[in-house]
Amino acid sequence: MIIITSIGIISYYFNLYTINWLLTYIANILPIAMLILFHQEIKKIIMQIGNFNLSFKLANNKEETIKTITEIIKAIKHLSENKSGSLICIEKKIQLEQIINKGIKLDSIVSNEILISIFDYETPLHDGAVIISNNKIVYAGSFLPLSNVESISKTFGTRHRAGLGISENSDAITIITSEETGSISLTRNGKLEYNLSLNEVKKKLNIALIE
Numbered sequence: 001m002i003i004i005t006s007i008g009i010i011s012y013y014f015n016l017y018t019i020n021w022l023l024t025y026i027a028n029i030l031p032i033a034m035l036i037l038f039h040q041e042i043k044k045i046i047m048q049i050g051n052f053n054l055s056f057k058l059a060n061n062k063e064e065t066i067k068t069i070t071e072i073i074k075a076i077k078h079l080s081e082n083k084s085g086s087l088i089c090i091e092k093k094i095q096l097e098q099i100i101n102k103g104i105k106l107d108s109i110v111s112n113e114i115l116i117s118i119f120d121y122e123t124p125l126h127d128g129a130v131i132i133s134n135n136k137i138v139y140a141g142s143f144l145p146l147s148n149v150e151s152i153s154k155t156f157g158t159r160h161r162a163g164l165g166i167s168e169n170s171d172a173i174t175i176i177t178s179e180e181t182g183s184i185s186l187t188r189n190g191k192l193e194y195n196l197s198l199n200e201v202k203k204k205l206n207i208a209l210i211e
Contacts, residue, residue, distance in 0.1 A: 010082060021193055047128070061209060064135040069205045070198060072132075074112035075177060079119055085179030086119040087159045088127040089144065090209065094170040103128050103142035110137055129162060129174075145169055152192065163187040173208045175201060 031178050072088060079086045089096070101134055104125060108114060110132060119126045128141035147164035163174040167187040176185040183195045196204075 006143070034056075061135075065209050068132065068135045069202065069209065071110045071160060072115070072205065073114045073198055073202050075115035076177060076201060078112065078116050079177045080182045080184050080198075083179055083182040084116075084119050084121065084124070084160065084177065085159055085176045086115070087144070087162060087174065088115065088176075089129050089131050089142075089163070089166055089172050089174040090205075091133040091138075092171045092173065092208070094172070096133070096170060096172060099145060099166065099169050100131065100139075100177070101143040102131075103139045106137045106140055110135060110138045129166075144174075156192075160187075160192060164190070164192050167191070173205070175205075179209060 072090075076086070076088075078084075089100075114137060115130060117123065118130055124140035129139075129144050130137055131139040131142050145164040145165040145168075146158065146161040147168055149168075152161065152164065157178075157180075159176050159178070162191065163176045163185065164187050166172050166174055168190045171189070173186065173188040176187070178181070179186070184198070185200055186193045186196055186202055188204075188208065193204075
């Protein structure tokens with residue numbers, strides 16, 4: 001490239017028009033020629049850059065999901081110990097907006113303090129569900145479709161039927177705390193798992209959302 005540039009300067013200085021035209025032509029087609037000659041190498045470089053960006057995004061998203069799970073577990077611990085009823089629904093691949101009554105839009109970070117305050121008995125949102133999507137609290141005070149399964153125990157209330165109902169209509173995973181007993185339940189894939197420990201819930205969330 002330096003040689004071509006040097007010849008170009010000399011030809012221009014001495015008015016060598018033919019050589020100057022030829023060099024201009026070469027300069028115009030050189031980028032295309034380089035792309036053709038080295039397209040495999042260029043493709044590899046682009047793919048490496050793309051893979052790096054994708055890996056960075058996946059790693060960053062995984063880190064955010066771990067934080068979300070940690071905050072949910074902290075909130076569930078408090079709500080369970082204080083026998084505060086709660087319904088936390090985590091969206092996965094199937095979007096929930098067309099399935100639920102959306103409630104109040106929040107778009108806030110997931111923190112245990114916010115979750116605890118939402119389910120405080122004195123707040124108007126405590127009876128509905130919190131919807132979490134992409135590591136954000138997107139809605140609070142939402143209402144989920146109730147399950148009509150007759151085999152579910154009559155001891156389970158509306159929250160448990162709602163948690164089971166949304167799991168029958170989507171791939172969402174939902175955590176429920178009972179205001180009567182403080183017990184923790186989890187629903188997914190049309191099934192309800194009752195009286196789980198915090199460690200069990202954390203493990204199931206890790207499997208469902210990260211692994």
